[in-house]
Amino acid sequence: NAGVTQTPKFRILKIGQSMTLQCAQDMNHNYMYWYRQDPGMGLKLIYYSVGAGITDKGEVPNGYNVSRSTTEDFPLRLELAAPSQTSVYFCASRPLGTDTQYFGPGTRLTVL
Amino acid sequence: EDKVVQSPLSLVVHEGDTVTLNCSYEVTNFRSLLWYKQEKKAPTFLFMLTSSGIEKKSGRLSSILDKKELFSILNITATQTGDSAVYLCAGTYTGTASKLTFGTGTRLQVTL
Numbered sequence: 001n002a003g004v005t006q007t008p009k010f011r012i013l014k015i016g017q018s019m020t021l022q023c024a025q026d027m028n029h030n031y032m033y034w035y036r037q038d039p040g041m042g043l044k045l046i047y048y049s050v051g052a053g054i055t056d057k058g059e060v061p062n063g064y065n066v067s068r069s070t071t072e073d074f075p076l077r078l079e080l081a082a083p084s085q086t087s088v089y090f091c092a093s094r095p096l097g098t099d100t101q102y103f104g105p106g107t108r109l110t111v112l
Numbered sequence: 113e114d115k116v117v118q119s120p121l122s123l124v125v126h127e128g129d130t131v132t133l134n135c136s137y138e139v140t141n142f143r144s145l146l147w148y149k150q151e152k153k154a155p156t157f158l159f160m161l162t163s164s165g166i167e168k169k170s171g172r173l174s175s176i177l178d179k180k181e182l183f184s185i186l187n188i189t190a191t192q193t194g195d196s197a198v199y200l201c202a203g204t205y206t207g208t209a210s211k212l213t214f215g216t217g218t219r220l221q222v223t224l
Contacts, residue, residue: 031209033211041216041217042116042200042202042214042215042216042217043155043202043214044214048211050209056209098160099144099146099160099204099210100146100160101210101212102157103148103154103155103156104154105153105154106153106154
């Protein structure tokens, strides 16, 4: 199993550009999450999904969108990138029956 | 608002020392507390604690939860330079999504 994979690893965007951060998991986990981590801070939840076709907002959803058309994939879309979205983005997944989430390697995004 | 507070913010110790990291939480309908280790990339899972007073142990690491006083500690004995990392604590609540509320982490540096 590859676990949770994320692409790209790094990206630099200009203000106003859009992009999609990809996340995939091959563990057949129902639950998937997107977090952002700013320097020296803990992780903050952006969006989450409890299964294909179902998504919901987390603590900091503004400026982002998600979709979950399959169990495996949970892309995060940034529209009109802003410098405040400079951060490291982590995707995570979790199986039924436990609270333990498993994280992908992260995407470091810089908006200039 | 759910809140998780970790202390100290950072710590420098010598190899072989024992360290105790603290985590206090205020999570509505608390269900479990998780510890993760983060070494410049994705958080990796260490422990999940749900029951008060029961110690979880893995090698030189151990953790315990006090549900009455709303805190947890992570102990590392005989520290090694490979223990240098940020240690994150997160609380989750009773509910289908098991969203995690993270603390800001404790940065541990182990020197020779």
